[in-house]
Amino acid sequence: MPRMQLTKTMIIETALSLAEQQGYEAVTMANIARSLSIKPPSLYNHFKNLEEIKHAMAEAAQIQLYEALRDTEQGAQPLLSLAKAYVHFGSSHPGLYASSLPGGSWEVSEALVQLIADGLTSFPLDETDKIHAIRGFRSMLHGFIDLNKHAGFKLDVDLEKSLEQMVGIYVRGLQS
Amino acid sequence: MPRMQLTKTMIIETALSLAEQQGYEAVTMANIARSLSIKPPSLYNHFKNLEEIKHAMAEAAQIQLYEALRDTEQGAQPLLSLAKAYVHFGSSHPGLYASSLPGGSWEVSEALVQLIADGLTSFPLDETDKIHAIRGFRSMLHGFIDLNKHAGFKLDVDLEKSLEQMVGIYVRGLQS
DNA sequence: TTGTAAAACTAATCCTATTAGTTTATAGTT
DNA sequence: AACTATAAACTAATAGGATTAGTTTTACAA
Numbered sequence: 174m175p176r177m178q179l180t181k182t183m184i185i186e187t188a189l190s191l192a193e194q195q196g197y198e199a200v201t202m203a204n205i206a207r208s209l210s211i212k213p214p215s216l217y218n219h220f221k222n223l224e225e226i227k228h229a230m231a232e233a234a235q236i237q238l239y240e241a242l243r244d245t246e247q248g249a250q251p252l253l254s255l256a257k258a259y260v261h262f263g264s265s266h267p268g269l270y271a272s273s274l275p276g277g278s279w280e281v282s283e284a285l286v287q288l289i290a291d292g293l294t295s296f297p298l299d300e301t302d303k304i305h306a307i308r309g310f311r312s313m314l315h316g317f318i319d320l321n322k323h324a325g326f327k328l329d330v331d332l333e334k335s336l337e338q339m340v341g342i343y344v345r346g347l348q349s
Numbered sequence: 350m351p352r353m354q355l356t357k358t359m360i361i362e363t364a365l366s367l368a369e370q371q372g373y374e375a376v377t378m379a380n381i382a383r384s385l386s387i388k389p390p391s392l393y394n395h396f397k398n399l400e401e402i403k404h405a406m407a408e409a410a411q412i413q414l415y416e417a418l419r420d421t422e423q424g425a426q427p428l429l430s431l432a433k434a435y436v437h438f439g440s441s442h443p444g445l446y447a448s449s450l451p452g453g454s455w456e457v458s459e460a461l462v463q464l465i466a467d468g469l470t471s472f473p474l475d476e477t478d479k480i481h482a483i484r485g486f487r488s489m490l491h492g493f494i495d496l497n498k499h500a501g502f503k504l505d506v507d508l509e510k511s512l513e514q515m516v517g518i519y520v521r522g523l524q525s
Numbered sequence: 526t527t528g529t530a531a532a533a534c535t536a537a538t539c540c541t542a543t544t545a546g547t548t549t550a551t552a553g554t555t
Numbered sequence: 556a557a558c559t560a561t562a563a564a565c566t567a568a569t570a571g572g573a574t575t576a577g578t579t580t581t582a583c584a585a
Contacts, residue, residue: 176550176551176562176563176564177551177562177563178563179563179564201540201542202541202542202543203540203541203542211564211565212564212565213541213542213543214543214544214545214564214565214566215563215564217543217544218562218563218564219563222542223542223543274499275499276499276500279503282503301506304504304506304511305506305510305511305514305515306514306518308493308496308502308506308511308515309489309493309511309514309515309518309519311492311496311501312488312489312490312492312493312496312515313485313488313489313492313515314488314492315492315495315496315501316487316488316489316490316491316492316493316495317484317488317492319491319492319495320484320488323450323451323452324452325487325491326484327455327458328480330480330481330484334481335480335481335484335485338478338481338482338485339481339484339485339488339489341522342482342485342519342522342523343518343519343522344522345522346517346518346519346520346521346522346523346525347518347522348525349521349522349524349525352531352532352533352580352582353531353532353582354532355532355533377571377572377573378572378573378574379571379572379573387532387533387534388533388534388535389572389573389574390533390535390574390575390576391532391533391534393573393574393575394531394532394533395532398573398574399573399574
């Protein structure tokens with residue numbers, strides 16, 4: 174295997190730091206190649222096309238998201254800690270979070286879901302209801318991040334408070 | 350004003366039907382121009398650039414979303430009806446819904462918020478808590494639509510049921 | 526009827542992604 | 556140590572986007 178200085182991992186790491194520093198829209202073949210001091214066509218020796226690169230990015234970004242959540246303090250309100258960590262990750266690393274959306278691997282998705290499931294253990298839910306509850310929780314958090322990105326919340330009311338209230342309402346709804 | 354057959358409204362309507370029929374990514378200067386049987390540069394006589402066109406689209410799309418929600422039956426569970434109408438609109442008109450996200454006008458945004466506020470009247474909330482509750486509700490619904498679009502919910506569990514449960518949990522949380 | 530200005534046009538520039546075809550360097554084999 | 560096959564880079568090209576400059580056309584107003 175000749176000239177294998179350049180690896181898939183290097184390409185994905187370069188693409189992710191591009192997303193992190195200049196936004197997800199900056200993830201182009203031209204920009205990735207420029208960052209690596211190669212020409213765009215060379216990338217096709219390692220990935221079929223840009224879509225494949227973005228899929229690989231999603232997997233790596235999802236792992237970073239997972240690790241950020243896993244390292245969260247599990248205090249008295251595990252769902253609130255999780256929510257804050259999730260929204261904080263999405264808001265402070267928008268490019269990375271956007272990178273994670275296209276999908277990723279089944280295992281990491283599952284691990285992420287398990288993290289939420291762990292926060293739900295204190296509520297008596299059968300398997301199906303647990304899945305519904307997890308979907309609702311993720312929807313809430315993702316929607317909060319994404320609406321914010323689209324400047325959805327215009328009023329001058331504390332965002333962090335909104336997040337706390339939202340999670341508070343949801344948790345009380347699970348209890349009753 | 351010479352040759353004013355082409356109006357801003359015609360351009361926006363063309364762009365919206367492009368989004369509706371071929372997806373939001375199909376909203377390009379080239380495609381809009383092609384649909385109108387003109388050349389792309391002609392569009393710049395009416396709009397500064399593509400971004401401005403997309404802003405105008407957002408306003409029109411948001412009105413359509415508002416009207417779809419306004420015409421909703423206000424039964425015993427107004428928030429559930431609203432949620433179903435919202436998610437149904439987002440899922441069955443993904444291009445239109447995506448068009449609405451970049452913003453729109455303040456008045457329409459406000460009207461949309463008011464629609465949710467109307468569904469919240471039976472709950473005793475002060476002004477600030479009402480805003481938090483509205484933000485949470487919108488986050489939930491938008492997140493549900495968007496995660497679905499990104500194939501976020503992989504498990505074979507009824508989606509409509511998930512939506513009902515999610516709204517049910519939130520409403521119970523508001524009550525307690 | 527003529528002049529002006531709006532609205533179309535053509536042609537060009539500068540981005541993308543992607544493919545074809547070519548060169549080069551290296552790893553493994555003789 | 557020389558040879559060869561191949562991976563991995565390259566150049567050059569195509570096709571599609573947004574946008575700008577400059578030109579022509581046309582409708583209306585004076």
